Amino acid sequence: MSDRLRPESDPTLAASAAELLSALRGAPPLTHCITNSVVTGFTANVLLALGAAPAMVDIVDEAGLFAGVASGMLMNLGTPTPEQRAASREAVAGATASGTPWVLDPVAIGVLPVRTALAQELAAARPTAIRGNASEILALAGQSAGGRGVDATDATDAAADAAIALAARHGAVVAVSGPVDLITDGRRVIRLANGDELLTRVTGGGCALGAVMAAFLGAARVGGVDPLTAVAAATLVYTVAAEHAAAQASGPGSFAVAFLDALAAIQPHDLAPAARVEERAL
């Protein structure tokens, strides 16, 4: 986390996140997930713990219909079987026709050709939000990560320009996950410095955040809240819950358990005191 984020907070975002969290629990958004086989269970448990209603519908002749009735949709490309690839196109068409907000998570694109091509195709279909780590966002923007290994904080900043360009190109909110999360709609940039390194030691730590963004987008649509705020609010709730969990954990196993408990226990009023957020216009 950069020092300049430590003392700051954005009362606006924390207040919006508190309202969206309350709204979500009052009317659980039906959250349609097409996601990878490694994290399906964890993702569903994250959504259930938070108070949303998950449904994993990833087969042809059901996915399109379901995306049309869902409150929000996640399209995660972690293990894109042929059936899921066909279902994803159906789901995106269904979401588009109904105005269902959806999140694209281009897992591990770059070297792997099948998902890279699919991610480019789906990005062009105007997702509401795109979430990835720095190298995935750089790859989707057509830029390669610079040089040798950089530490993860730097990586987020290294992807800032790519994220802004991608947001402008596709009309999407773009979220770069890392020690500092960067979220932009191409006009404003929000940086959040909450979270814990243990999130990277549990499979699905990033993937489930994409599902939570889809749930918040669903709640935000009902309340007329803009997607940038919804995506940032999802990130804030998720990463503050991670801090609560880390305080209880002895390692990655107990962290994952405590994280689900924390997502269920976190209250709207927990957010403002904990938030380490910076927002600026471009």
Added chain:
Amino acid sequence: MSDRLRPESDPTLAASAAELLSALRGAPPLTHCITNSVVTGFTANVLLALGAAPAMVDIVDEAGLFAGVASGMLMNLGTPTPEQRAASREAVAGATASGTPWVLDPVAIGVLPVRTALAQELAAARPTAIRGNASEILALAGQSAGGRGVDATDATDAAADAAIALAARHGAVVAVSGPVDLITDGRRVIRLANGDELLTRVTGGGCALGAVMAAFLGAARVGGVDPLTAVAAATLVYTVAAEHAAAQASGPGSFAVAFLDALAAIQPHDLAPAARVEERAL
């Protein structure tokens, strides 16, 4: 839970459940599961914790053969890929030929067309038991749930007539899961009021119960116990273990962990004092 169930207990069912639990642990039933990608791991862990022997065999040219040698089989339609749909038909044929008892779990049928048609087809193949929530049982019976949202307790009772009709039509035990579980073979109705709301906050809370029913049906077949008793016994053991777990839990994450511990620790003599059961003939 309805008040009239609180002080009652059915010593007959608790005694049968105690015997079946001992029998299951003495000779672990090989429990064949064709289930959805969200809950496979949790389902296997539930069966292992309880003392059964799970095997997830869901591919063509293996599922039929395996259903023939298994003690019990679960057919759960949560993520019915084309491969699983073909394997399910094979497995049902194998189970039928060998007399292997099997459970149909028609997850999320109603709106979704692929699984709804498959559920109707498989229900007609005479499963030993059918397990679902109220809306799934109503949908399978060809009735739509009445009106606006009802609370879940009401929902169980709202599905009672559908469950009885479905049991009579298919010669199956039908179990409606909810705060009060209703189980019927079309002639008798058992209501169980054990369990905990946290079961609904963990993905697979219902799906894994279907697998436990398949394991108990396997143990019951060896001992000549009728399927209605086996399905109710499975439900009793499962929901009493859930109460033990809830007493230890701080939220859905720690509940899921404690539930596996409780399934491994629960003893036959724990059941009678805890059982909140009512049985009546129609």
Added chain:
Amino acid sequence: MSDRLRPESDPTLAASAAELLSALRGAPPLTHCITNSVVTGFTANVLLALGAAPAMVDIVDEAGLFAGVASGMLMNLGTPTPEQRAASREAVAGATASGTPWVLDPVAIGVLPVRTALAQELAAARPTAIRGNASEILALAGQSAGGRGVDATDATDAAADAAIALAARHGAVVAVSGPVDLITDGRRVIRLANGDELLTRVTGGGCALGAVMAAFLGAARVGGVDPLTAVAAATLVYTVAAEHAAAQASGPGSFAVAFLDALAAIQPHDLAPAARVEERAL
């Protein structure tokens, strides 16, 4: 555990395992897993906890390429869909072309025809290591397990000749998992008596060990350590961590959580005092 193993230790193996564990954490091996749908999440979490970098890439047109860039690869046949079967052939070709060490886990072969044929085919493609329980190793060697049920310790010894023959035939290290783990390259035999019975009550307890072997083989290749030592080192680290976890656990649920914590916490210097290892030349 046999009594003769209790007081013994092999300082050579424990020292090698300590070095490999340090090496693995210093340069996390990219560990490519093609594995079954029941244990994908647990397997990824085991690798992450330990300090390796898992990637589940099991689709056609990506698996071969990825096996070529990975440090180690696991090919587990637990739920071999048609897509995975095609991807496995691609991955083995990619691993072979690049010299990526790989582990074959022939889950549940014997009765089930699709995986049995595939296991024979892949075994002939010269895996670096083969891991299974006694009955799987016996089946792969073309021998059937003798007679009625034997206890699991006996089973490991019953498979010793089959393991040695298999190692010689395929030029592979063969590991037979059980209360005593037996590992051989056809010239030497290592027996390890660490571990805990709770590993058998968690789904993926064996499957994830195969993934850890692939990670250690990746680290060993960099350091020029032989595959027999790498596979035995992986087993030692894994089973000593299981002992640490069992000391904390109240049942299979809490064991699985504590096991992930223990894999993250275990230190190189923990191994020598705990190791119960016997090695002999044939």
